[in-house]
Amino acid sequence: MVPLILEITDARGRLRERIRLGAERVTLGRAYDGTVVLDDPYVDPIHLELVSREDGSIEFADPGSLNGTWDTRSGRRLTVGQIVPGLELRIGRSYLRVISADQPVPPAIPDVAGRSSPRHLLATRRSIGVLALTGFLAVLAQYFASTEPISLIDLITPALATLLMAAIWAAGWAFTSRVVSHRFRFLAHLAWVAFIAALFSIAGLVFDWIGFFVPSGLTGYLEAAIWFGLGTWLLVGHLELTSDRPARHRWSVAAGVTAVIVVVGTLLSRAEGIDDADWTSRDGMLKPVSARLIPTQSLDRFFERTERLKHAVDELSGSPSDAATDP
Amino acid sequence: MIGRLRLLVAALTLLCVAPIEAQQDDVSAAVFQRYAHRTAKIQVVERGSGAKASMGSAFFVAADGRLMTNYHVVAEAVGNPRYRVEWIDQSGTPSTGRILAIDVVRDLAVVGTDRPRDDFFTLSVPSIARGTRLYSLGHPEDLGLSIVEGVYNGHLQHTLYPKIHYTGPLNSGMSGGPALTAGGHVVGVNVATAGNSLSFLVPIEAALPLLAQSAQAARSSAPHDFVAEVGRQVLANQGAYLGALFQGNDSTIVIGPFVLPTQPASFFRCWADAERDPDALYEVVDHQCSTDDYIYLSGRQSSGIVSLSHRVLLSRGLNPLRFYSLYTAEFQSSYAELGFGSSADLTTYQCSAGNIRQEGGVIRTRFCLRGYTKYPGLYDAVIKAAMLGARDAGVVSQLTLSGVSFENAQRLGRQYLEHIRWSR
Numbered sequence: 001m002v003p004l005i006l007e008i009t010d011a012r013g014r015l016r017e018r019i020r021l022g023a024e025r026v027t028l029g030r031a032y033d034g035t036v037v038l039d040d041p042y043v044d045p046i047h048l049e050l051v052s053r054e055d056g057s058i059e060f061a062d063p064g065s066l067n068g069t070w071d072t073r074s075g076r077r078l079t080v081g082q083i084v085p086g087l088e089l090r091i092g093r094s095y096l097r098v099i100s101a102d103q104p105v106p107p108a109i110p111d112v113a114g115r116s117s118p119r120h121l122l123a124t125r126r127s128i129g130v131l132a133l134t135g136f137l138a139v140l141a142q143y144f145a146s147t148e149p150i151s152l153i154d155l156i157t158p159a160l161a162t163l164l165m166a167a168i169w170a171a172g173w174a175f176t177s178r179v180v181s182h183r184f185r186f187l188a189h190l191a192w193v194a195f196i197a198a199l200f201s202i203a204g205l206v207f208d209w210i211g212f213f214v215p216s217g218l219t220g221y222l223e224a225a226i227w228f229g230l231g232t233w234l235l236v237g238h239l240e241l242t243s244d245r246p247a248r249h250r251w252s253v254a255a256g257v258t259a260v261i262v263v264v265g266t267l268l269s270r271a272e273g274i275d276d277a278d279w280t281s282r283d284g285m286l287k288p289v290s291a292r293l294i295p296t297q298s299l300d301r302f303f304e305r306t307e308r309l310k311h312a313v314d315e316l317s318g319s320p321s322d323a324a325t326d327p
Numbered sequence: 328m329i330g331r332l333r334l335l336v337a338a339l340t341l342l343c344v345a346p347i348e349a350q351q352d353d354v355s356a357a358v359f360q361r362y363a364h365r366t367a368k369i370q371v372v373e374r375g376s377g378a379k380a381s382m383g384s385a386f387f388v389a390a391d392g393r394l395m396t397n398y399h400v401v402a403e404a405v406g407n408p409r410y411r412v413e414w415i416d417q418s419g420t421p422s423t424g425r426i427l428a429i430d431v432v433r434d435l436a437v438v439g440t441d442r443p444r445d446d447f448f449t450l451s452v453p454s455i456a457r458g459t460r461l462y463s464l465g466h467p468e469d470l471g472l473s474i475v476e477g478v479y480n481g482h483l484q485h486t487l488y489p490k491i492h493y494t495g496p497l498n499s500g501m502s503g504g505p506a507l508t509a510g511g512h513v514v515g516v517n518v519a520t521a522g523n524s525l526s527f528l529v530p531i532e533a534a535l536p537l538l539a540q541s542a543q544a545a546r547s548s549a550p551h552d553f554v555a556e557v558g559r560q561v562l563a564n565q566g567a568y569l570g571a572l573f574q575g576n577d578s579t580i581v582i583g584p585f586v587l588p589t590q591p592a593s594f595f596r597c598w599a600d601a602e603r604d605p606d607a608l609y610e611v612v613d614h615q616c617s618t619d620d621y622i623y624l625s626g627r628q629s630s631g632i633v634s635l636s637h638r639v640l641l642s643r644g645l646n647p648l649r650f651y652s653l654y655t656a657e658f659q660s661s662y663a664e665l666g667f668g669s670s671a672d673l674t675t676y677q678c679s680a681g682n683i684r685q686e687g688g689v690i691r692t693r694f695c696l697r698g699y700t701k702y703p704g705l706y707d708a709v710i711k712a713a714m715l716g717a718r719d720a721g722v723v724s725q726l727t728l729s730g731v732s733f734e735n736a737q738r739l740g741r742q743y744l745e746h747i748r749w750s751r
Contacts, residue, residue: 143649144648144649144652145649145652146649146652147608147609147645147649147650147652147653147656148607148608149606149608213682215680215681215682215691215693283678283680283693284655284658284659284680284693285655286651286654286655286658286691286713286715286721287651288647288648288650288651288718289715289716290716291688291689291715291716294682294689294715294716295682296681296682296683296684296689297681297682297683297684298683298684298685299683299685299741299744299745301681302679302681302683302692302694303694303737303740303741305679305681306679306694306696306737306740308679309677309678309679309694309695309696310696310706310733312677313674313677313696313697313698313706314698314703316674316675316677316698317674317698317699317700317703318700
């Protein structure tokens with residue numbers, strides 16, 4: 001005869017107690033001399049008794065509790081019954097579940113902690129380190145962007161404002177994590193968004209310098225690809241902290257969402273009439289570099305290249321210069 | 328007692344002045360009476376709704392009933408079949424007119440009425456002295472025909488196009504009306520005002536060729552493509568005045584460590600300003616030159632504005648990275664800023680940037696171009712330049728050209744950049 005296991009959980013399904021049922025009489029209730037002592041104000045001191053029969057079967061009996069014993073499946077109130085695998089009862093706000101000891105269990109899930117970046121951040125100390133580093137970078141960027149005498153408060157305020165925005169974003173994800181996987185992980189979410197934000201600004205800085213050295217270089221597409229990649233990675237990280245879905249699933253969801261945001265954003269900016277050529281352009285970047293080190297071209301070469309502007313403009317205005325090439 | 332004496336003196340002064348004023352009033356009244364019916368009101372009317380889009384004044388200049396007015400009065404109807412030109416003489420009944428000839432550069436147009444008249448102004452080149460009293464006729468703000476008295480103050484010097492400086496209160500709506508001597512000789516056509524009685528006339532000698540040209544057009548009824556004509560005139564006009572810029576005229580100015588071009592031609596006005604806040608970490612010195620004149624193409628477009636501006640930035644203890652944040656912001660601000668023009672008349676800007684090495688140093692430049700959709704071959708160009716290489720000094724310089732040919736934009740842009748260099 002396979003032994004039976006009784007699991008006692010709370011309303012959220014969290015396990016309180018697990019006992020193996022044998023020949024001994026078992027009592028459940030708030031009474032301190034009972035077998036299982038429940039911390040549930042809706043339960044009687046002795047709410048339920050489990051008694052073993054000679055043939056090995058076990059019966060339960062409710063000796064007249066105030067709130068009763070309920071079958072959670074049928075929703076009926078019971079006073080006696082047989083303990084069988086699969087039986088689920090509710091007493092007060094506690095739930096009882098009977099499991100056969102030979103019931104198979106699923107294989108262990110892989111422990112991804114420590115293997116991919118966002119989960120690195122689950123260590124509080126590490127998260128705080130990332131936040132501090134990003135904050136330092138933000139303050140530094142603010143200092144170099146300022147051109148007036150600047151006080152410490154002025155330096156820190158924008159970084160704090162950004163941190164507040166990031167915190168709101170991270171809180172959204174933390175609550176989602178809480179609902180989906182019962183983990184809050186606010187600090188990890190915050191550190192992750194800060195980490196990606198730092199990457200964003202470092203990439204921006206790199207493109208500024210590229211824009212300075214190669215003003216008319218076609219880095220626009222590369223830049224767009226990197227922004228898209230970072231945006232996707234941001235979502236992937238948050239999803240990883242939130243759920244245990246496989247990595248491929250996370251990446252496809254994140255890429256899809258980022259793509260939708262990009263498309264909607266582009267359409268909106270078009271509707272607003274924002275010239276997309278101008279805000280992605282970094283050819284106005286000037287850097288303090290010795291004239292000897294700057295790659296240059298001759299005046300002739302530069303003005304040769306402006307010819308293509310004329311063609312582009314003529315095409316836009318629909319004037320005869322392009323009609324000639326199109327008989 | 329002294330008070331009474333003063334009153335008496337004041338009264339005497341008034342009495343002495345009064346007869347002179349009365350005499351002048353008589354002249355005005357006579358001029359008005361005699362020449363009012365040689366003028367007309369012009370309005371451009373939307374065909375569908377019959378609503379008035381613009382109005383101005385005009386005067387009869389030929390026996391076949393041709394009217395002289397300003398181009399900008401009828402510009403709305405040029406190449407736009409939605410509008411027609413109406414003229415209304417002293418009888419008050421509106422009739423449709425047709426544009427016979429235009430001179431967009433001098434802002435003149437001839438409108439045909441196809442109704443012969445025996446009373447009109449015969450145009451000729453007048454010889455008058457500065458200070459001569461002139462009488463302007465026109466419809467200020469559409470309030471009815473009015474006469475305005477003013478003084479001829481000579482032809483303006485240093486302007487792109489010939490203009491008469493007229494001291495008299497012209498108002499909008501009087502555009503296209505005649506300004507004449509007491510004897511009835513038309514001296515100019517009312518064209519613009521800068522307020523406070525500072526007004527301008529188109530000299531009548533500029534109207535003579537147009538009048539001759541319109542005689543032919545009045546006889547034929549063949550339609551004329553005036554839009555193409557506008558483009559042709561603007562382009563033809565450019566050769567003359569743009570060719571002179573930066574040519575054999577090496578006016579430069581030294582600001583900080585930079586030698587920069589200034590006053591490209593006599594018809595430019597230049598001014599300068601500096602910001603030296605003792606608490607600031609940098610100094611700013613501005614220098615700008617611009618033409619006063621422009622050619623009116625339509626209510627939304629103009630051509631012929633040439634301006635250049637320099638902004639020199641000198642660091643006073645800003646570290647190089649911070650100084651270059653400032654420099655970049657200055658270079659990027661108003662990237663391609665040019666007033667006038669709506670998106671229907673102009674394409675978007677197309678830009679190209681590069682680092683150019685020349686004898687004077689390394690210059691970051693950005694050349695932006697947009698086209699006029701109605702007038703093929705005309706472009707706006709904005710050429711920005713920033714001198715590179717110094718850690719504590721920079722200059723953001725901009726040349727703005729409106730309504731120029733691409734060749735002129737390229738040529739002037741080049742010459743402009745060649746004039747920017749280090750002084751040390």
